[in-house]
Amino acid sequence: MTKDEMDKVATFAASRGKLMSLAYRMLGSRAEAEDVVQDAWLKWHLADAGTVRTPAAWLTTITVRLAIDRLRHLRMERQSRATGWLPEPWLDGIAPSAEDEALRSSAMSYGLLLLLERLTPDERAAFVLHEAFDCDYADIARMIGKSVANCRQIVHRAKLRLQREGDGRRADRKPEPVVDPSAHAQVVERLRAAIEAQDRAQLLRLFTEDAVVLGDAEEVDAGAAIASARWVDQVSSSVHAAGAVTINGMSGVALLSANGAITGLVDVAGVSDGRIVWLCVVSSAGNLREVNATWGARAVMRLLKRIGRAEPVMC
Structure with missing residues (x-):
């Protein structure tokens, strides 16, 4: 060269x-x-x-x-x-x-x-x-x-x-005030804990009555309480665990299957008075391919194997 x-x-x-x-x-x-x-x-x-x-x-x-x-x-x-x-x-x-x-x-x-x-x-x-x-x-x-x-x-x-x-995006409602990162993180953590515990009642309480849920894997009904309740039922029955992640610089939630694969990423895009008004759920295989390649269970296992094969450091 x-x-x-x-x-x-x-x-x-x-x-x-x-x-x-x-x-x-x-x-x-x-x-x-x-x-x-x-x-x-x-x-x-x-x-x-x-x-x-x-x-x-x-x-x-x-x-x-x-x-x-x-x-x-x-x-x-x-x-x-x-x-x-x-x-x-x-x-x-x-x-x-x-x-x-x-x-x-x-x-x-x-x-x-x-x-x-x-x-x-x-x-x-x-x-x-x-x-x-x-x-x-x-x-x-x-x-x-x-x-x-x-x-x-x-x-x-x-x-x-x-x-x-x-x-x-909220049926002609006035724009919500900007939420500081710590308040946003608290709402996200309550969401993660409720998903982890499969606490349907607590999950529903986290949403406002006119909350909007957007997804990329299927058409999601943006019909306020209907949308959030439908998503809550789905996540309560299909998610094995929920982990905290950082999505585009903000707190988010990773939904995990029983084998450790990431099946969804949840971003709380709008919050009002400690409740969710706008939720984005990324669950299509295409959008999660890179995420699973880097952070999924198989990626972690590959990393552990490489660490296990590494020569010990002599002091």
Whole structure:
């Protein structure tokens, strides 16, 4: 490998965490984000690095444009599905990767990631770049190929649309006040404990009367008490255990089968007065494939076997 090739590899490696985090927020899928970042690497590998004044900005621009193109195709595919679709959750690692660190530094809750699905690809790109990565409008304009004034208007319009969509998800109720992380974590822990104990009565008490439950594996009736009661009955009869996890930087719950496989990830996306108003349940095999590969029982067993084979350290 030549020095120029090694420099290219090093430059890309330094930006990869940010690119992965950006692509994930744009696409709502870790696998899709990895594909986009791989495509960005191929373009960088073929580019004449000598003509690129700011490699990090060049890579960010390429990634944004690839993600916008990919999102346009994905929106059509997701809208045509018979079942629901939810973003793929991102679980924090015990030993955070560069992607995990980049995700934390530009934190967006899972609930907000879900609302971003309502935006057009250009709106989503501009909003994510401005709100999560603190890019100014001149940089955003260069990346998405629009004027500065247009980008400012796009972000403003996206904020209004997200506010409208967020307010409307609860049957035109007023928006709930922002809940601090500790209060949110307490509600999540009560939910986890009730699931673990299979306490149906306590589970039902955790939901407001007009709570909304969204799922990705099947059509979930967003009919207030009916939806929450139906989900409570399902989780009470099928879940073997429930563990605490961190989903997109916030407390969540992992539903476990008897063999230790993760069968669902539960995100409490809305809370009011200590009760759940909006719940997201990710349980499709596709969205849980990466999670189980990293955190499921089989992954843990593989890790234990590697540890068991390791040579003892001599002091």
